Amino acid sequence: MEEVLKSRSGDAVKKQKVKNIIIMLLPIAALVVLFAVYVAIILANDYNLAINLETIVNQAIVLVLVATGAIFIFTLGSFDISLGASTLFSATVGILVFNATGSLLLLFLTCIAVAVACSLLNSVLSSVFHLPMFVMTVAMLSVLTSIAGTIITTNSTSAGANPAISVSDSVLRDILGSVDTVWFKVLILALFAVVCIFVFNFTKVGRRQKFLGGNPVCAKMTGIPLSVYGIIAFVMAGIGVGLGAAVNVTYTMSVSTGTASDIGMSVFIAIVFGGMPISGGARSRIYAAIVGGFSYIILNNILNLLLSSVDGRYGYVQIISAVLFLAIVYVASINYRVKHLPR
Amino acid sequence: MGNLINKHQLKNFGVRTAGTLAVPALFVVVIFIICAAQGVMVLTSSSLFADFVCYAAIVTLTTFALSINLGSGRFDFSLGSMATLSAVASAQLTYSMLGGGAGSGIVMLVFSVLIGAVAGAFSGGLYVILRIPPIITSLGVALIFEGITFVLTNGTYIMSEVQNDSMTLFRTQWYLPAVIILVALAAVYFLFDRTKFGYDYKALKEGQKVSINTGIREVPNAVWCYVICGALMGTVGFLQAARNTYISTNVLNFGSISVMFTAFLPMFIGGFIGRFSNDKVGYLLAGLSMSLLNSLFAQLSLIGIIDSSSRAIVEAVLLVLFLIFLNNEQTCRDLVTGRIFKKWAEAARERKAAKHSREDK
């Protein structure tokens, strides 16, 4: 109905472009500001900056890895709620294999293979039986958590309340410890991000993913069926999950029933925080996961520092971080307001 | 959600009754077969029956709440957090007033419904003001409600506040949760199927743009939906508190999310039943079926042949199976009637014929 729209002057177009760029940069700006505030607090308190930065990387890395892979799913306008459960499950199998073989390579390969298999099961089942992807992942969440829970319980070595499988052999612990470094983690993330960015922006597959997210019907009519590219997206997400699971194992040297329990939902937060629309499509970006994941973790750390002496602070931290999250998403979406309520 | 064309064509009363009762009947039959095979019985005492009704109320009301916004394409992750928050706040409020004395139960129920409604209004209000996709606002809202719950309790269990004779009645007298179910059913049926609000809701759900252009006001309609969801979840929170005799309040980091997942299976079953009668009745029948299943799980758990993880797997598999049925109904029907083999044979014959004709050329 908004018939034809004629461009006013080049000037207006330029202004619009500048505005778009500002909005696009907002998530990055938010990350920079949050980082600056964090560093300021650390320095002002005479805390150890190096340790704190390492902490941030350690806390964020699994989330960011999983979220980076998950971008492929989100790009399609779909989402997977079982990512956390899948991380838990692949870490469980991974640690069993590692305990048996002591091979780091096998740990990573197993985690990736298992995670990709879970992803494939999700996507293939839903495409063969035409099931809504999301509900399939809800079912998968239960199944994976339960199976992993059973495996962990049966093989538990823990003395604590939560059953857990740990790497207890000191030689094996040393092997894991050797890669439990910030540099290794950053390297893994960088490699994976580069691969994802390459696939996403420089290959036919990536272009088609984005196109699919924008309009699946048109994509189908252009010979890009959701069933096929959905599977590819889930495979990419599986790789991210596998890497996250393996890195988690090197970090904690154990897997318990609570491992990665909040990753599934945090991925949503991270991706949206990073400036990507939940509906996917043309505005999807790989860096959203990285920017958003780190922003979210840093924000929580800042709030924890600021409120350290407040009673019930974890409640307040969560409230404030949720409010800031909504505020940033609100501002970032300002260009895309529509007359009716979004769904 | 229900397929209107089918509904229109299914005038036959017999078919409608059969369609309505098929799934619940299947549940009953299968459950009793399993009972017989394992030598257990369900619903053997009045208190167990009361527990059955109470759990059915929890599932049914959650399903109502889930279906309201999900049906309109609005994803709401905050359902569980609304239930916990309203239960905790109303428990504390009621206890501070009555100290667990007479009437505590009903007062807490009223408070819980009201607080739930306010929470829903907050959630819906935030959505219409921010105008960002509801799935995102609901993530934020869930975190906020969980945070508030934590601040109210510091994460500790709510126990003595909800352990009193008055609350006990809701768990031990089956008619109380039954009344709650009936009132809720009547309310959602009236609101969504009989009022202007309900008609507008349906119109917005099926054709958002056209409805708005015609002059239906979407914002109040959406906010009211959230308010109703909140009130329902407030009731669920209360019933859970009554049934469990305590409230676990340590729900930070999306600990409250899982509540909504339990409602997916009954929602799909209810939607299916709704094609033959009414979706709300469908949700109730599905809720009762799920509760009967729960009773069975309890008995099987006591004799040690099922535990919580195998239960979760069974429920997930049921969900997937039912979805496969829903999305491949024709194939399933063909499979049952054996027509599928005929079809395969036909297709094979055709392929052969086509091949021959090509070869002839």
Add this chain to the structure above:
Amino acid sequence: MDQVINTTARREEILKVRGMTKTFGPVVALNNVDLTLRKGDVLGLIGENGSGKSTITSIVAGMQKATKCDGMYYKGEEWKPSSMLDALDCCGKGRGGIGMVVQESGTIPGITVAENIFLGELGQFRLFQMKNGKSFGPVRRKKLFAAADEALKKAGIEHIPAKAPMAALDFQSRKLVEIAKVILKDPDVLIIDETSTALAQDGREILYKIINSFRGTDKAVIFISHDLDEIMDVCDTLTVLRDGNIIRTFERAEYDPDEIRKAMIGREMHGDYYRSDFEPACGEEVALKAEDVCLGESLKHVSLELHRGEILGIGGLAQCGMHELGKVLFGSLAPKSGRVTAGEDREVRSEAVAIKYGMGYVSKDRDVESLNLSASIKDNIAIAGMDKYAVKNFLILDSREKKYVDRQIDELSIKCSGRDQLVQQLSGGNKQKVVFGKWIGCGSEILILDCPTRGVDIGVKQAMYRLMTKLKGEGKAILLISEELPELMGMSDRILIMKDGEVKKQFMRSRELTDADVIGYMI
């Protein structure tokens, strides 16, 4: 057509718009426009896409608000409708307002016909009606259905039951329900926006009957159409808009198609509109072949052959199955039986396969099936042609992609601010050019064009006809599905007419072929 004009009533203004401006972001849709509608008049609005005709009427009908307006007066009073319902209600007076039948679907499929007719105004059926006009209580369904049946009858529509779910109706019936919904309110001004394109002959008759009932009375009609012949036939006065400005108003006596076209596009039309030759011609080689294709009620044993260098037209009424045929040929719908093959007996089973065999498909539902509106021109054009410019068939380099896209933008002269402009900001014609660019760029040898000039203005239309002729000359095979007979006859080497899912008749290209020859086989 009835041409009685009550000259005394005509003098009186019923609607007056002064200095109306509407902008969408940086885009000016209406630029300080004045419009006057007189009683008894049937006013036609015509213009290219984006000229502002739908914008001005939708503001008048309360669907949206003007950015700036010096005054809008209805029956001498200030006119400020808050919604379409409000406009219909004449801002609270209940009757005699402004009603509009919109271009795109204005009905909701998931609810009943009755609910659609009384959409947003179910208050009147509530159990308790207060004296102050307020009401509460449940909605009485029986009363609702009775009232809806009444409304349908009033509009002369007898075959649609009020209880039926909207989704069970065909496209035309849905449009008729919309008309009934507007007529029910006894509007004094009726706005019909591109409605007739959705209607077959019987539906059009109902519509014309309604229009004629307004002519010469105290009421008035605004009629919007792309179809110059139809609009000249129906309207007493014709106002031409271009780029958000009113260019000229023609009285019936001044009607001259060339003048009107000139006013619409702002320049003289040069050369031929359709193909200039009248010789059916095509290559020997069969490019696409359908054998005994069946698809439920839509297609019954359809067979056809499309040759290289041929334009094969498929015509018929909207529901005759020709649109489904297009999809079946492209592998998008799987036929229940029969097969579709491209070239040397290669079966087309899916869109991806079709594309591999060099096919391209321009959908009738352009915004949904042919374009990704939220993506850029670049993304839309590039998506189908990646095989052309990808390095080693997988690596996409920005520079190569840009070159590829820019070539299409140039060749099709797509009007845009740049390749990164979002497609949703383009006009209908330019959108369609993007679709063409997408399929031509990737070197499609077989093009299935389903209503390619739908919602496209004359200038672009002409450009497209030329393009089709050129493609034919290059030996491409074109299947043209169209609901417009002149277009089919003007362009096709051969025309197949379909009815009820079957091919009823074949016509070869000829100068002598007329509408009358063909129509009989359609209805």
Add this chain to the structure above:
Amino acid sequence: MKHLGKKLVACACALALTGSMAALAACGGNGENDEVRIGVLVSDVSGEEAVSFRNYYTQYIAEQYNVTFTYTEQLNDSASEIAAIEQFAGQNYDAIISLSANDRASQAEACEEAGMYYAIASGMDDTIYETYKNNEYFVGQIGPSMSTEYEAGLAMGEYYADKIEDSVAIYGAFIPNPMHVYRMAGLLTGLGATYGGATGEAIVGAIFADSGVTASKISLEGKTVSYLAGFGDSTMTEMGTIIATDPDALLSVGMATTFFSAMLNEAGIPYADIDSFTTSNAANMQSGTLEYLAGKYTSSIGPIFAAVYNAVQGNKIENADGSAISISQDYWVATSYEQFEVFQTSDSVTDPIYNKELLDTVIGEDVTYEAFEAFVTTDRTPQA
């Protein structure tokens, strides 16, 4: 554009606010240099025992000594434990006391790496102890050992062995949590029941092998035993079913007072549990049907604080061969309200058994391992 401008300004304001808060925080923190800062890892923030432990540290000890305790949120997995330790390390904390046991080995290693003292305050773990006992930063562990847990279950079982006439219900809480497994083994042995064997050792092995208890494998001659565990949607239905059979008692190895008090009191079924001496349990004992409660007392985590405090002050207590401390603490048992009341009054947050006066006897440079061990193992059970 204007709209956007406004939003950006608002954002900038919000961030500026955050910044100034940061500066504020900087002024507040780290003022006194000799203050001892201890991070406490917890995996339970909900239970009454956890709350009273917390109150003892933050409301009593922190008042008496120049110490701050910072509690983590509920730690659900090893990653969050290590992350919490790293955060404490980043803020120059002196020591970590762990009440969380997702992965103790990783906790110990993370503390070592960060140079923070580390102590375990509950659920002693001999494997961990043996591995890390010579670690410079490992202070040690004080709390009920697995054999103490076994003994606690055994005592309960023996107490009920003669009382059960026809039927007994057993709640296994979160088996296979080892603490609950050992208690269960003790309980079954005490009752005279068998489960894949008759000795405690055999039963422990059988439960771990099954990673849970299978109800049908419990055998108690002449009596029916019903069993349930965990907490889920059907737990209340299971409990209802059990109550309908009217067992002579419900014996629990944990959490029953939280989950089932209301139901059991109301049905008039006697029950026993291993929990803590809280007000609600007092009420359950006084007016309900709770008749046996074994529990840790609030200030039982006092000695581990003393050990950590000493270590931070440079007086780490080590035994003769230079390894960290490992001392088991016993449970107190109340079988009547009177006894319960005595326990409650003699150990509260405001007036704990391990009060400053008592703790000061083992804080200082010249405290020996032997003195400390004697201090912890002295039976301080209050007598009526």
